[in-house]
Amino acid sequence: MERGPIPVFFLSDSTGISAETMGNALLIQFPDLIFERRLIPFIATAEEARKVVAVLDEAMDGPVTPLAFTTAATDEVREVLRTSRVPIIDFFEMHMEKVESILGASGARVAARLHGVGDIKRYNSRMQAIEFAIEHDDGQSLRALDRAEVILVAPSRCGKTPTTMYLALQHGVFVANYPLLDEDLETTNLPRPIAELGDRCFGLIATPARLSEVRQQRRPNSPYASLEQCTKELRRADALYKANGIPVINSTTRSVEEMSTLILQTLGSRPSLEGSRP
Amino acid sequence: MERGPIPVFFLSDSTGISAETMGNALLIQFPDLIFERRLIPFIATAEEARKVVAVLDEAMDGPVTPLAFTTAATDEVREVLRTSRVPIIDFFEMHMEKVESILGASGARVAARLHGVGDIKRYNSRMQAIEFAIEHDDGQSLRALDRAEVILVAPSRCGKTPTTMYLALQHGVFVANYPLLDEDLETTNLPRPIAELGDRCFGLIATPARLSEVRQQRRPNSPYASLEQCTKELRRADALYKANGIPVINSTTRSVEEMSTLILQTLGSRPSLEGSRP
Numbered sequence: 001m002e003r004g005p006i007p008v009f010f011l012s013d014s015t016g017i018s019a020e021t022m023g024n025a026l027l028i029q030f031p032d033l034i035f036e037r038r039l040i041p042f043i044a045t046a047e048e049a050r051k052v053v054a055v056l057d058e059a060m061d062g063p064v065t066p067l068a069f070t071t072a073a074t075d076e077v078r079e080v081l082r083t084s085r086v087p088i089i090d091f092f093e094m095h096m097e098k099v100e101s102i103l104g105a106s107g108a109r110v111a112a113r114l115h116g117v118g119d120i121k122r123y124n125s126r127m128q129a130i131e132f133a134i135e136h137d138d139g140q141s142l143r144a145l146d147r148a149e150v151i152l153v154a155p156s157r158c159g160k161t162p163t164t165m166y167l168a169l170q171h172g173v174f175v176a177n178y179p180l181l182d183e184d185l186e187t188t189n190l191p192r193p194i195a196e197l198g199d200r201c202f203g204l205i206a207t208p209a210r211l212s213e214v215r216q217q218r219r220p221n222s223p224y225a226s227l228e229q230c231t232k233e234l235r236r237a238d239a240l241y242k243a244n245g246i247p248v249i250n251s252t253t254r255s256v257e258e259m260s261t262l263i264l265q266t267l268g269s270r271p272s273l274e275g276s277r278p
Numbered sequence: 279m280e281r282g283p284i285p286v287f288f289l290s291d292s293t294g295i296s297a298e299t300m301g302n303a304l305l306i307q308f309p310d311l312i313f314e315r316r317l318i319p320f321i322a323t324a325e326e327a328r329k330v331v332a333v334l335d336e337a338m339d340g341p342v343t344p345l346a347f348t349t350a351a352t353d354e355v356r357e358v359l360r361t362s363r364v365p366i367i368d369f370f371e372m373h374m375e376k377v378e379s380i381l382g383a384s385g386a387r388v389a390a391r392l393h394g395v396g397d398i399k400r401y402n403s404r405m406q407a408i409e410f411a412i413e414h415d416d417g418q419s420l421r422a423l424d425r426a427e428v429i430l431v432a433p434s435r436c437g438k439t440p441t442t443m444y445l446a447l448q449h450g451v452f453v454a455n456y457p458l459l460d461e462d463l464e465t466t467n468l469p470r471p472i473a474e475l476g477d478r479c480f481g482l483i484a485t486p487a488r489l490s491e492v493r494q495q496r497r498p499n500s501p502y503a504s505l506e507q508c509t510k511e512l513r514r515a516d517a518l519y520k521a522n523g524i525p526v527i528n529s530t531t532r533s534v535e536e537m538s539t540l541i542l543q544t545l546g547s548r549p550s551l552e553g554s555r556p
Contacts, residue, residue, distance in 0.1 A: 015539040017299065018300055021295065026374060073307060087380045091373075092303075095369075098367060099307075126440070134412070255393060257394075258293055
C-alpha cells in the first residue's frame with residue numbers, strides 16, 4: 001500500500017526528550033512506514049496548547065492521518081491537547097494513575113524538568129565528567145588517571161571517544177581513554193601508564209574491515225588504514241585484553257549507548273569501583 | 279509516613295534507556311519519595327526473563343513493595359516478566375495496540391535496537407559530529423569553522439563544551455564553540471573569526487555568582503574568578519549578543535538538554551542552515 005509519510009508529533013511541557021524516546025520506541029516496530037517527525041517542546045500554558053492544537057488539526061486535514069505522543073504533566077495543558085482531532089498517545093495520563101495506586105501516593109502533576117538541571121550535585125558531576133573526559137581524551141593527559149572510574153583502551157579509531165563522551169555526559173562517569181600504539185602492542189603486558197589500573201579497563205575492538213574504512217576517511221591509502229595493519233593491531237589488542245582479563249566490547253556491532261550500558265552493568269557488579277567515584 | 283526506599287526496576291530487551299526515561303518521567307512527580315533504581319537491560323530470552331522474575335519476586339518479599347517498568351518488545355520475554363508478583367508498568371503493551379490501530383499496520387514486536395547503531399548513516403554522522411566538536415572545542419581550531427551548523431559563543435566557563443557535546447552526540451549537529459576573551463569584549467563587534475557567521479551563533483550567559491563559583495573551582499581566588507570580572511564579562515557579552523541579534527541562553531537556569539532543545543528549535547525555524555549540513 002502506497003502512502004505518503006505519516007506526520008508524527010512529539011508534544012511536551014518540557015524538552016520532549018521522554019516523548020521522543022517512548023514514541024520512537026514504538027515507531028521502530030514499524031520499519032516499513034515512513035514518518036515525518038516534529039517536536040513541539042516547552043508547551044507551558046493552555047494558550048500555547050491551543051496554538052499546538054491548531055497545528056495538529058491542520059495536519060489532520062492533510063492526506064495522511066497524523067499521530068501525536070505527549071508526556072505533558074500539567075492537567076491544564078493536557079486537557080487542551082486532548083481537544084485536538086489528531087489521535088494522541090498520552091504517556092503521562094495512562095500510567096500516572098497506576099503508579100499512584102502502586103505507590104499509595106499522589107503525583108504532583110506539574111511540568112517536571114526531568115531533563116532540567118534537577119539534582120544540582122548530580123548535574124555538576126556530569127559537567128565535571130565531561131571536562132575530565134576532554135582532558136584525558138586519546139591519552140592526552142596521563143595525569144590523575146587513577147581518578148578515572150573507567151579507562152577505555154583500544155587501537156586508534158575503535159570508538160573510544162564517543163563512548164567516553166556518552167558515559168560522561170549521560171551518566172557522570174569519569175572516563176579516560178588510552179590509545180594502544182604499535183609499541184604498546186609488542187607484548188601482551190598492559191602499557192606502563194595503565195599497568196596498575198587493569199581492573200577499571202575496558203577494551204574495544206572492531207572488525208578489521210570497518211576499522212580500515214574508518215581510518216581511510218582520516219588518512220586515505222595510508223599504511224595506517226590498510227586492512228593488513230588493522231587486522232594486526234586488532235589481533236594483538238585482543239590478545240592483550242585476554243592476557244589481562246579485560247572485558248572486550250565490539251564497537252562495530254554495538255552503538256555507544258549499548259557499549260555504555262554494558263560498561264555500566266559491569267561496573268554495577270564491581271562495587272569497589274563505585275566507592276572510588278571522585 | 280516513614281518508609282524505606284522504594285525498589286524500582288527498569289527492564290528491557292535492549293539498553294533500557296526508554297524504560298528509564300519514561301519511568302523517571304513518572305517518578306519525578308513524587309519528589310518526596312526515595313527510590314532505589316536498578317536497570318536490568320538486554321533480557322533476550324524467556325530463560326533470562328525467568329531469572330529476572332526471581333530477582334523481582336525476591337524484592338517483593340522485602341519491606342517495601344517494589345515497582346517495575348518495562349519496554350520489552352518480545353512477546354515471549356514480556357509474558358514471562360508478567361508472571362512476577364511485582365507490579366509492572368508495561369509501556370510497550372499498553373501503547374502498541376493503540377498505535378497499531380491508528381497506523382492501520384501491525385508492529386513487528388521484536389526486540390528493537392532503538393538505541394542500537396540503527397540507521398548507520400545517521401549514526402556515523404553523530405560520530406563525525408563528536409570528532410568535529412572535539413577538534414573545535416574552545417576555539418582550538420578555527421579551521422573549517424564555516425562547516426559548523428552552530429557556533430556557541432560565550433565567556434570562559436559558561437557551559438559551551440557540555441552543550442556542544444550533547445548536540446553532537448545526541449543530534450549529530452556540527453557544533454563549534456568560540457570563547458569570548460577580554461580583547462573580544464572591547465567592542466560589540468563579532469570577533470573576526472566568526473564575523474561572517476553571526477547567523478549560526480548562539481550566545482550563552484550565566485549569573486555572575488554562578489560563573490564566579492565555577493571559575494573559583496578552576497583558579498581559586500584569581501582575578502579571573504572574581505565576581506567583578508565575571509559581572510563585567512557577562513555584561514559585555516550580553517551587549518555583544520544584542521548588538522548582533524544573537525539568541526541568548528542562560529546556562530545557570532537551563533540544563534544542557536534544555537539549551538540543546540532551544541537551539542534545535544531555533545535551527546528548525548531557519549531552514550537555510552539545515553541545508554548546509556555537511
